[in-house]
Amino acid sequence: MKYVITGSLGHISKPVVQALVNAQHSVTVITSSKERAAAIEALGAKAAIGSVEDAAFVTQAFDGANAVYLMIPPNFAVTNWRTYQDAITANYVQAVIKNNIQYVVILSSIGAHMGNGAGPVDGVAALEKEVATVPNIHVKVLRPSYFFYNLFTMIPLVRNMGFMGANFGNTNEKLVLTDTDDIAAAATEALLHLSFKEFTIQYIASDERHPNEIAAVLGSAINKPAVNWVSFTDEQSLQGMLQAGLPQTIAEGYTTMGTALRSGQMQADYWNNRPQQLGKLKLEAFAAQFAAVYNAS
Secondary structure, X not given: OEEEEOOOOOOOHHHHXXXXXXXXXXXXXXXXXXXXXXXXXXXXXXXXXXXXXXXXXXXXXXXXXXXXXXXXXXXXXXXXXXXXXXXXXXXXXXXXXXXXXXXXXXXXXXXXXXXXXXXXXXXXXXXXXXXXXXXXXXXXXXXXXXXXXXXXXXXXXXXXXXXXXXXXXXXXXXXXXXXXXXXXXXXXXXXXXXOOOOEEEEEEOOEEEOHHHHHHHHHHXXXXXXXXXXXXXXXXHHHHHHHOOOOHHHHHHHHHHHHHHHHOHHHHHHHHOOOOOOOOOOHHHHHHHHHHHXXXX
């Protein structure tokens, strides 16, 4: 089988590539970095160097593939996040159609059921929708939740202000957390077996904890038991991200996503379709990773 993997050698894509190569499949990895080519080839895969914003390149890279793994790479240099996402979606769909790809695995997100109102998740919701319109195709959508490693971004806040926070967390709802290894395992399972039919959605979660618990556990891990969770207003959240140097479109997107979490809309479909089994990594185990990064920074 021939596979094409987007996402270069990121947290999710790299273990997927390793598993597919180990199973003796032909794997092409799309990367925008020439420097990644040697690492990709060292894994036994082929590097396709180019940008997913280049429609002709994507179509060529997908040539001959039986299955593809699609994710929209983050890009903090864009001036309009949704325009960037929609352009990549169009390129992916065109490449899938022109190459008659039969199996597609999509990295989406919790909140994609909303379609609109979840910030950057709206873009991957559109990717889901557009790929689903392609005839004679089988699609597996992976919807993980809040990545554990996103909590690393709160280290400066903890160090300088002594608390964690966002514009959500002031309700009784738990925050659904996901380890990227659990996402990679789900993607690998789907791609190796290709047993999914038509259009299916799989939620992926590793733990479910209230933000107050998250702050308490991580605070204890760094010997700062007084660390608590503070819920910001939307304006405070937006201004904080802008002051931290995030572009306007990115800051606005994350603020909107936080609003959707606070309202309960973003995780609503997850709770209605909660997976029977959660992943391996739990908050207490992640706390050791958090402490190591905190102490090294």
